[in-house]
Amino acid sequence: MENTSYKAYRIYVVSAGILSIAAAIVMTVFNYTFYDFELTLYEHKAPTFAICMIVISALIFFATCFLTLKTDLLPLRYPKKNGMLTGVMLLLCAGALCATVLLQLFAKEDDRLVQLFNANTQMMSTAAFLIRVSLVTAIIAAAYFVLAFVTDKVMPALSILTGIWALSYMMRVYYDMSTVVMDPIRMMSILSAACVAMFMIAETRIGMEKPAPRYYVFAGLVAAFVCFMSGFSKVMLFLLGKSALEVQTAYDLFELIFAIYAYSRLWAFMKYESFTETEYEASPILAEPEKKEDVIGEEEETLAPLELGFEEFSIDIDTPSKKAALSEKEEKSAKAPIVSQEFETVSQELEGTISQSDDSESANAPREKQ
Numbered sequence: 001m002e003n004t005s006y007k008a009y010r011i012y013v014v015s016a017g018i019l020s021i022a023a024a025i026v027m028t029v030f031n032y033t034f035y036d037f038e039l040t041l042y043e044h045k046a047p048t049f050a051i052c053m054i055v056i057s058a059l060i061f062f063a064t065c066f067l068t069l070k071t072d073l074l075p076l077r078y079p080k081k082n083g084m085l086t087g088v089m090l091l092l093c094a095g096a097l098c099a100t101v102l103l104q105l106f107a108k109e110d111d112r113l114v115q116l117f118n119a120n121t122q123m124m125s126t127a128a129f130l131i132r133v134s135l136v137t138a139i140i141a142a143a144y145f146v147l148a149f150v151t152d153k154v155m156p157a158l159s160i161l162t163g164i165w166a167l168s169y170m171m172r173v174y175y176d177m178s179t180v181v182m183d184p185i186r187m188m189s190i191l192s193a194a195c196v197a198m199f200m201i202a203e204t205r206i207g208m209e210k211p212a213p214r215y216y217v218f219a220g221l222v223a224a225f226v227c228f229m230s231g232f233s234k235v236m237l238f239l240l241g242k243s244a245l246e247v248q249t250a251y252d253l254f255e256l257i258f259a260i261y262a263y264s265r266l267w268a269f270m271k272y273e274s275f276t277e278t279e280y281e282a283s284p285i286l287a288e289p290e291k292k293e294d295v296i297g298e299e300e301e302t303l304a305p306l307e308l309g310f311e312e313f314s315i316d317i318d319t320p321s322k323k324a325a326l327s328e329k330e331e332k333s334a335k336a337p338i339v340s341q342e343f344e345t346v347s348q349e350l351e352g353t354i355s356q357s358d359d360s361e362s363a364n365a366p367r368e369k370q
Contacts, residue, residue: 231256
């Protein structure tokens with residue numbers, strides 16, 4: 001029977017998909033209309049509060065699932081075999097991560113991230129170091145997605161390293177002083193990377209078979225919403241000719257693909273069989289009490305070997321009282337043959353007298369007749 005948490009879960013997942021598509025379209029139109037690509041800022045008098053209200057409202061809506069859904073009714077575990085959508089997104093995520101490395105190595109020198117990679121100034125040293133870290137961890141993260149596609153399992157160690165890649169990417173964008181600090185697209189990239197790291201923590205717990213169901217649902221919904229809104233709007237601006245192809249485009253593409261991947265994981269639990277695949281062990285307090293007959297039978301079985309044990313391992317202790325009892329017993333056993341002999345002689349004498357009396361009576365009987 002389908003529980004109430006499963007019904008609420010379906011409502012949240014479907015609502016998140018609708019909100020993500022609507023917010024991504026609004027964000028694309030908003031950036032296309034009000035974003036100044038030379039200043040990397042929104043134009044003056046742009047209604048930026050509308051974007052803030054959409055993001056805050058969505059996050060509050062997703063937070064309600066963390067507060068309303070019950071953990072014991074959300075036993076989440078990935079299915080034994082990935083769905084088609086999940087498998088495709090796993091390969092595309094790995095391809096996007098490999099693209100970040102290849103474009104970084106073979107892009108033109110006038111690319112902003114190539115210049116950041118080769119920067120020697122103290123102001124850019126932190127960002128240059130973080131971009132090197134992100135390139136190394138990107139290869140490991142790509143291996144994680146490939147292995148997840150091949151084995152249909154989550155590798156906890158690799159998922160942790162994938163989360164480290166997301167954090168290094170987030171910190172690189174934050175410490176990149178070659179862009180305007182208040183750039184809204186830059187701020188959305190930071191938020192998206194944080195959501196990727198948050199969802200990778202949830203995946204790590206799944207791989208360790210210690211799922212946190214409410215946190216998993218919340219992290220998945222937020223990652224799908226934020227990454228799709230950010231990635232879709234930036235990729236569409238590139239396709240519309242508003243931005244040029246650069247290394248950062250590969251990161252934007254990864255955000256879009258990862259959003260669909262996170263949503264596909266949530267969609268996999270739309271089937272009730274997958275939703276309730278994990279079984280929790282009942283606690284001793286909540287377990288059903290045993291029948292009285294079974295308990296009595298078990299007690300008899302446990303007492304039987306104990307009694308045999310006592311009989312087998314009984315120890316004789318010589319006490320004074322026990323010695324006296326044994327001596328009396330020996331005296332009685334010794335006197336028993338004498339008493340029996342005396343009893344036999346007396347019985348023989350009695351038999352002899354009885355036989356003589358009978359003979360005398362038989363002899364007197366004919367005399368009386370005569």
